[in-house]
Amino acid sequence: MRQGNKMSCVWAALSALVVLFSAEDALGKTVTGHFKSEAARQQRGQFITKFMFQGDYGLLVCRLEDWALATEKESRLLLYQDMDLDNLSCLQRLSRAEISISLSQEETNQTIPQQPYPTAWHALYADRYTCKHSEVIPSHADLPFTVLMFNADSAGNPLEHFSAEEAGLHSFYFVLLLAYFIAGCIYMQPLYQALRKGGPMHTVLKVLTAVQAFQCCSALCNYIHLARYSRDGVGLPLMGSLAQLWDMVSQGSMLYMLLSLCVGWGLARGKKPGSRPLQWERSRASTAGCVGAVLTQAVLLLWDQYSDSEGELFQAGLSAPALLLTVLRAALVLLLASVLYQVTSTERSALKRDFYLCFTKGCFLWFLCQPILSLTSGLFNHHQRDKVVAIGVILCQSISMVTLYQLFLSRSLYWEVSSLSSVSLPLTMSRSSHRGGY
Template sequence: MQLALSCTNLLLLVHLPFCLCKVIQGTVSSLEAWEQSGQFVTKFCFHDKKALFRYSTNATSAGSWYFILDESWPFYLAEQDCHKRLAMSKFEVKVSKTEEQQVVNQWMRPHFWFLVYGEPSTCNTTTPTSNAVLEYRMEFLNPDSSGVANDHFGDDYRGLLPFYAVLVLAYIAGIGLYAHRVWLTISKGGPMHEVLNMLSVAMALHMLAAILMLIHLWRYSVNGRGIPLFETLSEASEMLSQCTMVWLLLSLSVGWTMGSNTTSPLKDTKQLSLITAIALTHVILVLWEQTYDESHYTFHIHESLPGFLLVMLRFGLVGLLTYNLQRTLANERSVLRREFYSGFAIGCYLWFLAFPMLMLLAVPFASYLRHKVVTVGVTLIQAVSMGLLSRLFLSRSLYWEVSTLSSSTLPLRRDMGGGPGFLTRLS
């Protein structure tokens, strides 16, 4: 519990400055524009004609906002000549007024537009004699279904709000279907096994993450900022849910609740140390990845170095899971338990490989679709995996026949060639 609280607190402290919103405020300066040969401000994915860019500043300036299309952005980054870099912009908006707006006519398909600030002194060979600091507030709006520019969502986030709404409704329906069964299991007086406790915690955290993200996105649709704290709490809940699931699945893979191996993961010092190391590594990589959230070097956040390392961590966990299952099966003589582990392995691989495989599948998609493909795909697969596991653990299935759970609250089935000799065939 202390580890979970520490990880959550660390995430809250580090993540907040990097929350992405499309009503943004900040500062640009002559010096930073000169040092960067054009100061990167933000990016936004416009998806249709008559999109709108609006800004306000605390003063006028001789500078301009330069809009560079995603197709030109790699060449912009590779170009060393400052004048040629800024000349790659499709259009510019001069900061000659303290308030102005510009219609962005999108064409063909949705595109990311990268916004860069530059001044006449930006491309000089000498340092600017004065460092003028400009405070700004920007608003990026896509047209809605009626053609009016009041949609704060870029096309890379478009559709996520209804997705999370459906996901939360599905969770509520699941609670309606299974809450009574869980209550009956608990009310029988038998101790509810730690497997069910851990799975319930993981599902509750996953649902909480979805609810918080839904509230954040709903608010974002209204004000373009959302509720950054809710977004952070959603990611923290999702992270804790994943750590809990990794702990549960790895524990089951070494035979926990099966036969003689009934040691609780909470009492297994070696396994507890391993899971703690994995959780801390995951937290560090996620926090590191957040520094790329508004980076102009990547369209999709997981294309960064820490994102790549997160994928490698998942593959490492798959390797550990495979090793555990092979060792467990090598010492297992029960046919029924081998049958259980075969189905269990499929569910585990589905859980662990969802993220890295969707990362690879998202590569051929347009840059503005990659975030949605990975987010929606991983969230759905994980929700389905937990749903299947909950059915496995809460019903009189094969798992109940071959595990120590069968001695808690639900009786063994005797419809698979049962009879007095059934229990002896498990050993």
């Protein structure tokens, strides 16, 4: 299929972009790198990592390969809680550190004070050259380091690599994968039979199934990454990047399908009133518009992911790509609402209107869950916001997928809306007046 080949090229390009833009996670709980005097001077303290400690027995461990050089440079590791340092001078910024750790040993252990509630701590590196711009930085080699940060585990020992905003995600992905497995065991066979028999919505069913498979792959990659992460604080960055890639592919596939259906829907209604709803439009103009929207969303998602990994200190509020993504999704919702109004205002069949409304609800839930959850997450504590958005989006999009599956596989709705009425279908949503016939 031509469209399939085109989309394959798009996904291949996205894969290359993800590999190119993948960066070392600055928020990792086992961080390796180099302390650099030049970077510390330019940034008024070289940003190392961030960790959200909670409860008692928080621990930071710093290991150096050349502690003698660190002693000569008067190297320090500075820890800050959430606060605004942008308007402070270099000396004021260094003096505001809640904890200053002198790096004069091969391994330095620092216990974090008791936290009454989860608090984010930021680690910066500084030395004798950071604020003394008149001094020339000697051509010393950079200092290789390893920084580990721990929270207390269930037994009270500082062995937990997950910070407060990540705690519980590992268990969530395990439950999600278990739910996918159970649903697959129940519905895989009847869905496979439905796909083999075809029908007017065969392409839609294939795309929905592919999107669900992509989401399952993303959840599996996240689970594998977090399982390893819980042991060493590093995880498998490649699996994390693959999880983002699968999620991006699922978002793009869903967007392409819904735009193709909506654009074709409006064109079909204008050219052939009374024809089957949700026609898959294959014209060059509509295909170009759909692919353009998918690529725009992909670029914004990559930009958002890349900006999060740059380690900007004390960044607050929504980022520019996140705001643009919200605007894009709002525009798509307005497009869909406009098409819905045009169709339902002239539609006489109550069954078809019900079909259109169910389709629109599923689309609205898919597109609006991200911005709505991002806005409402402000009602929760800071360490809960990311988890609320991540878990909420997955659950809402899963509900959207189930709604669309029920819609396109329901024999009662398609009895009049389409010719898909002779297939043995799962996830039926039959009306009471038709139950006796099935």
